[in-house]
Amino acid sequence: MDSEFNSRAYEHLFQSLPDLGQEAPPLGPQPLSWEHDTATSICLVAILSLTAAANLIFFMPRAVSAREGLNGTAGTALNGATAASGLMKGRVDTLALTGLRGFAALHVAVGHYASASPLHVDLIGGASMSFFYLLSGFVMTLGYAKDLLAVAGILLFAQDDSSNFRDFNKKRFWRNRFARLFPMYMLTNVAIFLVMHYLGDNAMEGMSSGKFDMNLVFTILGLNMWIYPLDAWLPQTQQIELPSNLVTWTVQTMAVFYLIFPSMLPWLKAVRRRKLTVHLLFWLQATTFMAIVCLGLFGIDNFNWAYWTARAWPLSRVPVFAMGCLAAVERLHGGGNFTPFCCRGDAQAGDYGRRATILGFSYILLLALAVGINQVPLTDRYWMSVREAMVRSSWEAFVPLLFIDLILALTHCGDSGILARACRSKPMEWMGEIAMSFYMIHFGLLMTVLMGTKIGYAEVPWWLLFSCFAGALLAGWLLTRFVEDPSRKCLRG
Numbered sequence: 001m002d003s004e005f006n007s008r009a010y011e012h013l014f015q016s017l018p019d020l021g022q023e024a025p026p027l028g029p030q031p032l033s034w035e036h037d038t039a040t041s042i043c044l045v046a047i048l049s050l051t052a053a054a055n056l057i058f059f060m061p062r063a064v065s066a067r068e069g070l071n072g073t074a075g076t077a078l079n080g081a082t083a084a085s086g087l088m089k090g091r092v093d094t095l096a097l098t099g100l101r102g103f104a105a106l107h108v109a110v111g112h113y114a115s116a117s118p119l120h121v122d123l124i125g126g127a128s129m130s131f132f133y134l135l136s137g138f139v140m141t142l143g144y145a146k147d148l149l150a151v152a153g154i155l156l157f158a159q160d161d162s163s164n165f166r167d168f169n170k171k172r173f174w175r176n177r178f179a180r181l182f183p184m185y186m187l188t189n190v191a192i193f194l195v196m197h198y199l200g201d202n203a204m205e206g207m208s209s210g211k212f213d214m215n216l217v218f219t220i221l222g223l224n225m226w227i228y229p230l231d232a233w234l235p236q237t238q239q240i241e242l243p244s245n246l247v248t249w250t251v252q253t254m255a256v257f258y259l260i261f262p263s264m265l266p267w268l269k270a271v272r273r274r275k276l277t278v279h280l281l282f283w284l285q286a287t288t289f290m291a292i293v294c295l296g297l298f299g300i301d302n303f304n305w306a307y308w309t310a311r312a313w314p315l316s317r318v319p320v321f322a323m324g325c326l327a328a329v330e331r332l333h334g335g336g337n338f339t340p341f342c343c344r345g346d347a348q349a350g351d352y353g354r355r356a357t358i359l360g361f362s363y364i365l366l367l368a369l370a371v372g373i374n375q376v377p378l379t380d381r382y383w384m385s386v387r388e389a390m391v392r393s394s395w396e397a398f399v400p401l402l403f404i405d406l407i408l409a410l411t412h413c414g415d416s417g418i419l420a421r422a423c424r425s426k427p428m429e430w431m432g433e434i435a436m437s438f439y440m441i442h443f444g445l446l447m448t449v450l451m452g453t454k455i456g457y458a459e460v461p462w463w464l465l466f467s468c469f470a471g472a473l474l475a476g477w478l479l480t481r482f483v484e485d486p487s488r489k490c491l492r493g
Helices: 007-013 038-059 066-079 081-089 095-116 125-152 170-198 210-221 228-233 246-270 274-299 303-312 318-332 349-375 381-398 400-412 418-423 426-433 435-453 462-491
Strands: none
Touching: 038 228, 038 274, 038 318, 095 125, 095 400, 095 418, 095 426, 095 435, 095 462, 125 246, 125 318, 125 349, 125 381, 125 400, 170 210, 170 246, 170 435, 170 462, 228 303, 246 303, 246 318, 246 435, 274 303, 274 318, 274 381, 274 400, 303 381, 318 400, 349 381, 349 400, 349 418, 400 418, 426 435, 435 462
16 A cells, blocks of 8 residues: 555545556645745735635624614514514424435545546545535524524514623533534544554554654644645645545534634624625635635646645635525525525425426536546646646535525425435435434545555455445444434533
């Protein structure tokens, strides 16, 4: 097994190229120097600073004036009376979203396994990551809005009393989020660390390196992706890696969502034109995502750094989470769409079911188009890499708007429509329930098998891939049943 089989194994996510008999280029960012690359360094710092500021400026705590609060109360009460009545009688049906979460987890996992298969095909699994961010904001707002509803008495954020937000129990909220993710995060990272220690080629020699020690500390503290942009200036011997369990970078990225969510509640109340705001947030995240990617790809010739900074730096993904939060508020007020591609608020369940199916199949067609584009033969290796980089990045940056209408449609349609029935089926409900544990273990299990058998990542036979996939499903269920659920019940307040 290649001794470089660590976090840089993720190179297959954006370079699933056939073996051309050439030695692979050095992995990881080439270091910049403030002395020799002053202009480039200033550009990088500027775009990162602007990205962070643009992402967080929406969510800074703000005081709501009495007039604004009164107008908001009156407008909400008058325009949302019907929604309020329905809201107080029932709840938003999110059962189909559980199954959709299962489909998204399968897409990511199958994408990883397909890259290691004899086909060497990239299924653009990263495009489904924005769904998890949207769903996190959507479900979190639905769940924690109930307390505010009970205080307001009529409708979400219907009163201007700021004490409603002061009564929000931040410590309990953060403790519950911690209980949800941290036990599995630590368990899987410790397990993969031990695998690398005992099974990886030359792993024992690397245990004492400064690079490894630094990355281990960052993994324990959950800081890898927070400080990853600094990697552009670090030498090869001190690069910042992904966490030991590579796929748990998502936990670090999503941590910022939980940190700022309590501060977002007044902001969610203050937003009057939710549809416009969602579109602004969409273009904000898409623009900053592609700007970072293009700067890295064409400015410093380092797509690895640019791609991971754009997709995994926590401060760059806040708008997608906020889109999900606003979608939940819109849904609570009876809204059903953010684009012309979905139904109006007065549509029937059958209309939403058909539209959800159309949106779901549209996403599959977009993925097929991306895979097809990447399969067009090119003789120049550089342009092959550029093409795959731009396809993967643009698909990941521009699908959130499709997902947000899909989420809304599935919460309106009940069991109407092919996609809704598939998502609400028992197998997919089960898949959605184990999705987090399955996601966290599927790639680590494959790594373990490959390290133990000394099989190269691009040489995995089909029978072994299918065996690992089945093992990941079983491990995901066992971890959910005997680790995730018990630890969550024990730690939650």
